[in-house]
Amino acid sequence: MSEVATPIESGLWTDVWQRLRRRRSVHAAAGVLALLVFLAWIGPALSPHAYDALDWERMGAPPQLEAAHWLGTDRLGRDLFVRTLHALRLSLLIGLLAALVSVLIGITWGAVAGYFGGRVDAVMMRTVDVLYSLPYVFIVIVLASLFERGSLAALFLAIGAVGWLTMARIVRGQTLALRRREFIEAAIACGAGSGSILVRHVVPNVIGPVVVYATLTVPQMILFESFLSFLGLGVQEPLASLGSLINDGAREMESAPWLLVFPAGVLMLLLVSFSVLGDGLRDALDPRAE
């Protein structure tokens, strides 16, 4: 028969996975990320020091093997190795959680607006526009004043609340394009309800761009937290995020450069790996990129 096609792969995600595996840069980025996560997880336990313990004998000490201050200490004598990894843990957590929040709200909001269209869409997207036009810092300051100063919950909320706006726009755009596709019409003609169409047909079909954008959101969120910490609105002492460490380090750049170099290096590695991974995913999800 003329209409026999040969099976090539067993599914779209298998395709994606194979295209992803062929990319060296993605391997490297995934390796670096895995290493960073691993270090953030168990790293602090490798050192004899606690992240908030003061070493009165070695304040502002440069990197040394003596007394196990591998990356040196800050001016209060706290071990930089432990503090950096601790900060990495916190930054990762903030980045991932905020990305998760933004993905959940963004998909729901964008898919509903795009699918129902008309007035629903207009009201929902105007809301997004208004929120967009408010300055980030303003939202954060308001939230920070509602919660206890330096509360992590407030920080998550603030960052997540800002992050979903772009996601909602992306998902809405995708959904609008999807709505005109025949298989959505087919589902309606089958008698599927709107909720089931959204969950079973719309969301799975927008998940590609969502995954890519979410991967790129994580570094944005980490950077945003760093920025807030830099302004003194983020994580409070003795806790540290990469941003607050860099902020402290920058003040002593001349007398103790290691305080800036190491946290900044880790942050850069983190951001670059996430970006490379996101780009790789985007290419892998687009079959035309072959």
Next chain:
Amino acid sequence: MTNALLRVVGLRVRFAAGRGASVHALDGVDLELREGEALGVVGESGCGKSTLVRAILQLVRPTSGTVVWLGRALDEMPARELRSARRDLQIVFQDPLASLDPRMTVGEIVAEPLRIHRPDLNAEARRREVHQMLARVGLPPDAAARYPHQFSGGQCQRIGIARAMILRPKLLVCDEPVSALDVSVQAQIIELLHDLKRECGTALLFVSHNLAVVRRLCERLLVLYLGRMMELGPTDAIYADPRHPYTRALLEAIPVPDPDVQPARLSHVLPGEPPSPLSPPSGCVFRTRCPHAVEVCARQVPSWETDSAGRGIACVRWREIGPESA
């Protein structure tokens, strides 16, 4: 009549065309379909065939007129009831691949109507039904686990037919189901539809620009032009004695094996292009291309005349033109 499955009354669909203008994609269609009957709808592209299908299935809101399904107006049904009415009203689309969700396996796609309308079936029973249906439409047993993009156009259309027929609907609407396929594959799909119709007693509303295909499947034929009904009647009678000048032109264009050539042939048979639906001609919409057009055709919209043999026609001069004088 009481035994009508589907009754379409004065159906009009108007689309906004910007700056206050509007296009009548469908202008006054009346038809009736009995159980198990097959009605073919033919016309050139842009004649409102697809709009008719979508309006009947309530995928497009009619501007006026009603679609009565089993004695109840579909457009007045609450959303919930409309959804359950769709159980018996299925559709096969023109573009086979586009009508299948690329992220779902073929098994999930074919099982979807069951999931919606047969919540009493458990996963195992559903799986069995799906496998039977896939085998029935001639797909390999391992098809269920694969994705639509791994199949050819013809196979995708088989998947679409399996999805539409798995609930054994009372009416299957086909919107140019073979026009996107190779000629050799077309015949196979037509035979499949023919067999399924006989087995399940499903009524067909079959839209096509290909008259040969319609003749194979349908007992009755409706000819549309610019969203208006030109001629309606038993297929054989229309083939033997086409009354409307437009039907005659369509039939003269038939004996070309490749249906894609038809529109080109048609423009040889008929002078000129179909007029823009934005500004349809006054009187009879066909008059700009009709070889028999006279002055009265421009003044007067031809009324719909029916005879005792169940034939209908919209042409002021059909009696004068006489049989096969074209």
